[in-house]
Amino acid sequence: MTSPSLSPGTRFLLGPGRCRIGRRASNDIRLDEASVADEHAKIERRYGRFIVETLTEGALTSVNREPVRESRRLLPGDTLEIAGTSFLFNLVTVSERRLADVQATTQLARPGAEASGSSPRVLATSRFALPAPTAATSAEELRRDFDRLKTAFDAVSTLLSTVDLATLCERMLDAAFRLVPAEHGSVQLRRDDGALWTAHQRSRGSEPVPTEISKTVVEHLLERREAVLAMDVGTDPRFSGAASIQASRFVSLMAVPLLAGDDVLGILYVVNASQIGAFREPDLDLMSAIGVGAGLVLSNRHLYRQLEEALERQVAFNQTLKQTVDERTAELRDKNRQLSRTLARLKATQAQIIAQEKLASLGTLTAGIAHELLNPMNFVNNFAGIIVEQIDELRGKLDERLAGETWPEGRELLDDIEAGSKAIHKHGARVQQIVAGMRQLSQADGGERTPTNLNGVLSNLVSALQHGEPTEGPRIVTALDPSMGEIHLAVRDVSCALLHVIQNAIQAVQARMAEPPAGWSPEVLIRSEDRRDAVQITVRDRGEGIPQEIRQRVFDPFFTTKPIHQSIGLGLSIAHDVIVMMHGGSIDISSEAGQFTELRITIPRKRRAERT
Numbered sequence: 257m258t259s260p261s262l263s264p265g266t267r268f269l270l271g272p273g274r275c276r277i278g279r280r281a282s283n284d285i286r287l288d289e290a291s292v293a294d295e296h297a298k299i300e301r302r303y304g305r306f307i308v309e310t311l312t313e314g315a316l317t318s319v320n321r322e323p324v325r326e327s328r329r330l331l332p333g334d335t336l337e338i339a340g341t342s343f344l345f346n347l348v349t350v351s352e353r354r355l356a357d358v359q360a361t362t363q364l365a366r367p368g369a370e371a372s373g374s375s376p377r378v379l380a381t382s383r384f385a386l387p388a389p390t391a392a393t394s395a396e397e398l399r400r401d402f403d404r405l406k407t408a409f410d411a412v413s414t415l416l417s418t419v420d421l422a423t424l425c426e427r428m429l430d431a432a433f434r435l436v437p438a439e440h441g442s443v444q445l446r447r448d449d450g451a452l453w454t455a456h457q458r459s460r461g462s463e464p465v466p467t468e469i470s471k472t473v474v475e476h477l478l479e480r481r482e483a484v485l486a487m488d489v490g491t492d493p494r495f496s497g498a499a500s501i502q503a504s505r506f507v508s509l510m511a512v513p514l515l516a517g518d519d520v521l522g523i524l525y526v527v528n529a530s531q532i533g534a535f536r537e538p539d540l541d542l543m544s545a546i547g548v549g550a551g552l553v554l555s556n557r558h559l560y561r562q563l564e565e566a567l568e569r570q571v572a573f574n575q576t577l578k579q580t581v582d583e584r585t586a587e588l589r590d591k592n593r594q595l596s597r598t599l600a601r602l603k604a605t606q607a608q609i610i611a612q613e614k615l616a617s618l619g620t621l622t623a624g625i626a627h628e629l630l631n632p633m634n635f636v637n638n639f640a641g642i643i644v645e646q647i648d649e650l651r652g653k654l655d656e657r658l659a660g661e662t663w664p665e666g667r668e669l670l671d672d673i674e675a676g677s678k679a680i681h682k683h684g685a686r687v688q689q690i691v692a693g694m695r696q697l698s699q700a701d702g703g704e705r706t707p708t709n710l711n712g713v714l715s716n717l718v719s720a721l722q723h724g725e726p727t728e729g730p731r732i733v734t735a736l737d738p739s740m741g742e743i744h745l746a747v748r749d750v751s752c753a754l755l756h757v758i759q760n761a762i763q764a765v766q767a768r769m770a771e772p773p774a775g776w777s778p779e780v781l782i783r784s785e786d787r788r789d790a791v792q793i794t795v796r797d798r799g800e801g802i803p804q805e806i807r808q809r810v811f812d813p814f815f816t817t818k819p820i821h822q823s824i825g826l827g828l829s830i831a832h833d834v835i836v837m838m839h840g841g842s843i844d845i846s847s848e849a850g851q852f853t854e855l856r857i858t859i860p861r862k863r864r865a866e867r868t
Contacts, residue, residue: 268343274300274482277338278311291316291339299330306330306345315339401538407434408542412549421557425456428524428550433458435546436510436539438526444469445514445522445554452523469511469525472498477513478520483547484511485540487533508534512547516555524550607837626691633687640681647674707742710791710859711784713751717758718782730765730778730797732758740786743861745839750859753834756827757795757855758782764799764853773850789861790841796854802847810845835859 268275268285277285278296287296293312300307309327310317316339317324330336336343411431418424425443432441442457452474472495473484486492486509495501501509506527514522524547528534647670654666718732758780765778772778781796802810811832835841841859846852 274298274480276311287338287341289339289341297324297338308336404435404538404542407431408545411435411546415546415549415553418553419557421455424550424553426458428546429456429458431546432524432526432543433460435542436526437528437531437534438510439528439530440506441524441526442469443522443524446520455522468500469523470495470498470501472501473509473511473525474523477511477523481513481515481518481520483513483540483544484509485535485537486510487535505529507532510535510540510543512540512543514547514551514554516551516558519555521551521554521558604840610837629687629691633684633691637681637684637688640677640684643677644674644681647677705744705746708745708747708750709742710745710750710793711736711738711740713747714754714782714784714793717751717755721755721758721762730762730769730780732762733779733781735781735783737784737786740784740791743791743859745859746834749834749838753831754793754795754857756831757857760827761795761797761799761853761855764797768799787858790858791861793857793859794854795857796852798852801849801851801853802845803849807845807847811843831857 275284276295276298277283277287278294279287279289279292280294283295293315295311296315297308297310297317300309306329307327308317308319308324308330310324316337318337319328319330319334321335321337322328330345332346334345336345408431411427411434414427415424415431418427425445428443429441432438438460440457440459443455444452445455446452452469476482476484476494484494486495488507489495489498489501489504489509490507504527506529508528508531510526512524513520514524524543526535526543651667651670654663654670714734714736718734722732761780765780768776769778776798779798781794783794783796785792785794811828832843835843835857839859841857844856844858846854846856
């Protein structure tokens with residue numbers, strides 16, 4: 257069966273490139289049969305083998321009557337059948353004078369057709385066509401071919417180790433000029449927008465000649481991603497409409513795409529202006545190898561640039577993220593500090609309120625107790641004094657009545673009554689003293705703070721205590737810091753707290769005075785010191801000391817180590833509430849058994865909540 261579009265014996269010479277077969281007019285071989293698809297099949301060389309491939313599913317394509325499912329290798333003598341049209345595949349030598357000694361092609365002809373001596377119609381070219389075998393090859397030619405292959409291999413190896421773009425382009429043209437008889441050449445690279453720019457150019461002469469690439473060549477390379485070889489641009493039908501090529505003085509050209517996968521990254525372009533057929537198919541193979549190596553380098557360079565940009569973006573993102581995290585962390589820290597300050601103020605206020613409530617409640621309680629005890633104790637003390645006076649009067653009258661007579665029993669009875677009345681009066685006075693202290697506690701100032709000279713408060717307390725204690729009491733030594741200045745505090749509350757601390761120290765020394773050790777002197781030291789942000793009051797006595805096991809309890813309400821008739825255990829508890837809870841200070845205890853006890857009272861100039 258024959259095709260109406262072809263006459264028997266029609267020959268198709270396949271030069272470099274793939275040959276497309278189908279109904280479409282743009283195909284290299286056009287068949288008009290209805291069973292032929294628009295894009296039916298194609299023939300191309302892969303790794304030195306010619307392969308026919310079916311392009312449309314269900315298309316009728318067979319080799320030696322065996323259907324081609326996807327692709328199949330063609331061998332000399334094979335019969336290719338496409339929808340009823342048969343072709344004979346062979347390797348022949350072109351008899352055309354211009355091509356006879358430079359190119360071998362693949363022939364597709366109808367079986368039984370006679371060889372035609374006329375010039376065949378070249379419909380497609382391919383860089384994969386092999387030179388036709390000759391009868392004999394000299395050792396010199398083999399050595400020359402080997403040297404060219406080695407040069408190409410060395411050039412590709414050098415390109416693969418090149419990083420700098422300008423050096424890469426320069427080395428490409430160096431290799432091209434060593435391998436082929438190029439007179440002018442250039443490397444054209446594509447920008448991101450697809451436009452070409454001249455990265456490097458070279459001529460064998462002293463000055464480079466601009467080698468503008470024809471749009472026809474560029475379109476062919478970009479569309480088919482194949483190299484272009486033109487042995488005579490003047491007669492090549494592909495460039496008949498290319499005005500720039502026809503107007504130039506170049507007669508041979510070769511253009512190789514710099515491929516990275518399916519992407520054309522640039523073009524290696526060489527021309528010759530003096531020799532038709534200056535470039536051959538083996539030249540195109542070598543140049544294509546250089547193009548592949550350069551394309552790989554450009555692709556790697558592009559990927560490396562993308563990686564650098566991605567890394568820069570990542571670094572910038574990390575910096576932005578770190579800055580954001582730092583700012584957010586700083587904000588959270590500020591908020592945490594604000595919350596901590598607020599919480600500290602709330603706790604301080606709560607502690608102050610609790611202390612004031614405790615003091616107020618205790619003051620109310622002590623005021624009531626003092627009021628209830630004061631009148632009976634006044635009555636007891638008054639009548640005890642009256643009884644003593646009456647006993648004196650009774651003793652005088654008895655002396656008058658007895659007129660010198662002795663009455664030992666009566667006198668002894670009167671002495672006992674007098675001694676008992678004096679004891680009642682003495683202990684009643686002690687109760688009155690306790691009641692007075694309770695009344696003083698009930699008169700706390702409620703925490704109102706005023707600028708106060710704390711040295712003056714200490715001096716007044718020491719003066720009052722020295723006048724109130726017997727002459728044989730302990731010696732009170734003061735060492736007051738004159739630079740301490742004034743401090744804001746609730747003066748009545750602090751005075752009460754310091755009074756209790758100093759009284760405890762005096763009582764501790766008095767307790768030891770009953771049996772003083774050798775070389776011991778009864779002494780209480782009161783020292784004040786300015787600590788810039790705070791003041792410190794130290795009260796040190798030379799008493800028996802406080803045992804370690806009870807130090808944690810000395811500030812508990814109603815805890816005392818003294819006899820019941822000497823203390824009710826509220827002094828240090830009140831001092832702790834006033835100094836620590838109301839004024840945000842501290843009381844530290846140091847003691848050594850049999851040596852001393854020292855209380856260090858620290859009062860901040862500003863409360864902790866106010867400082868934070």
